[in-house]
Amino acid sequence: MPSINTLLIRSRSRMVLVATAATFILGVIANAAGDEDVSSNAAAAANGRPNIVLVMTDDQGWGQTGYYNHPVLKTPYLDAMSENGLRMDRFYAGAPVCSPTRASVLTGRSNDRTGVQSHGYALRRQETTIASVLKDAGYVTGHFGKWHLNGLRGAGVPVLHTDNHHPGHFGFDQWVSVTNFFDRDPLMSRRGKFEQFTGDSSDVAMTEAIDFISRQSKANQPFFTVVWFGSPHSPWLADDEDLKPFASLDKDSRHHYGELVAMDRSIGTLRDSLRRLGIAENTLVWYCSDNGGLPKITPDTVGGLRGNKGSLYEGGLRVPAIVEWPATIQPRVTNYPACTMDIFPTLVDLLSLAPSVAPNPLDGVSLKPLFHEEIESREKPIPFRFSNKAALIDNDFKLLAENLDRSKFVLYDLNNDPTETTDVTAEHPQVAKRMQKSLVEWNESVKASVAGKDYPEGRVDPDHPEPRWWTEVEDYKPFFDQWQDRWEYARYFKTKRK
CATH class of the missing domain: 3.40.720.10 (Alkaline Phosphatase, subunit A)
Known part of the structure; x- marks a missing residue:
């Protein structure tokens, strides 16, 4: 390589x-309705x-x-x-x-x-x-x-x-x-x-x-x-x-x-x-x-x-x-x-x-x-937030927070260091300061989105489901006997069947 x-x-x-x-x-029986009528879509689509x-x-x-x-x-x-x-x-x-x-x-x-x-x-x-x-x-x-x-x-x-x-x-x-x-x-x-x-x-x-x-x-x-x-x-x-x-x-x-x-x-x-x-x-x-x-x-x-x-x-x-x-x-x-x-x-x-x-x-x-x-150059940085970690990519520079709660940031120069080996915060303090401010402000906006503030209701739908295994879903249980010997499903029945 x-x-x-x-x-x-x-x-x-x-x-x-x-x-x-x-x-x-x-x-499993599908909805009784047939295929969508798309004839009206043809007229709506611009040439x-x-x-x-x-x-x-x-x-x-x-x-x-x-x-x-x-x-x-x-x-x-x-x-x-x-x-x-x-x-x-x-x-x-x-x-x-x-x-x-x-x-x-x-x-x-x-x-x-x-x-x-x-x-x-x-x-x-x-x-x-x-x-x-x-x-x-x-x-x-x-x-x-x-x-x-x-x-x-x-x-x-x-x-x-x-x-x-x-x-x-x-x-x-x-x-x-x-x-x-x-x-x-x-x-x-x-x-x-x-x-x-x-x-x-x-x-x-x-x-x-x-x-x-x-x-x-x-x-x-x-x-x-x-x-x-x-x-x-x-x-x-x-x-x-x-x-x-x-x-x-x-x-x-x-x-x-x-x-x-x-x-x-x-x-x-x-x-x-x-x-x-x-x-x-x-x-x-x-x-x-x-x-x-x-x-x-x-x-x-x-x-x-x-x-x-x-x-x-x-x-x-x-x-x-x-x-x-x-x-x-x-x-x-x-x-x-x-x-x-x-x-x-x-x-x-x-x-x-x-x-x-x-x-x-x-x-x-x-x-x-x-x-x-x-x-x-890109005018708007690319933001990431995952598992209490966050990052911001602003053209050649990337700011990374391994733990948002601790507010400790590392700055990488991707142009000269694409494998992210060296923190260059000391060499580029103004860049680091600007990107930290942007990332913190963006993270606050995400918190509002997580709470549902973006939606007209101002909240998240209370019926929104939590993650679960399909082995826990009642509508799948009638198929368990048919599926337990399929190679891709067998392991789930050994540990997670309910």
């Missing part, structure tokens, strides 16, 4: 569908608006791409995407774990504001999501894959139609989803109907997404498609063919990287399908990961950065990212600092929607200008 400094130097220069649905219903596809991997580290010269992993389809789009080498997840980052994507807000403090927390229904905004603007919306915003923990199970935090409640017309991470031959939910699928989970999710895209394309409907993979999150189970390049690695690492091979292949399937349908030119595809890479995987997952998933160091927050939109974006690499909280305001800006569609304070900024030309 090249050093982080080598990777950053390079970054400043220009450098099969296998799944078919075998449908059977396991007893020339791009189709939008958001793709997110699960636990893929910043260094785990072929275009960073990973020593064992090849990602030819991501490499091709990066050669044809805007490769963002300083892109950050909204948080160092999964559910919070997903909340930041949908809302443009830091995770704690939305009620999603950590993994397995539910997104408040009082939040405004980009899916709802785009649906109102005339887009047909679909979610495929991992959801993990309904307050359930444990390996992904099909989302119930009775779940009052399923994707449909947040603006998605169609969805084929699971509660959390999912692997080979997944059991998923099509708007509440359980279906058994065959094949690698990335191929399965992408197959469903492409079917949705194809239908909207043929109907001349603009679409907003979210594909959230379950890979390469543990547990790992890759196809034998996908394992072949990694024979020399330990078992976990071998399957981990095998899952990334399948994920990359599904990216290729998406790009090929958009071209086959004749809609690639005006389709914006935004790819990234949900948090930093995992420890104990060989080779290194974070490209030499400090920290891993769960940490506010760069290795826990910085993730690979590419935006491809052939009609608008000329291929290039940027080091402009950006984050998942920027997705919401960027899409709103691209569609010239009124700022009032986002009624609550946003933490992200629009990246629309960056799609056309390089921007020298």
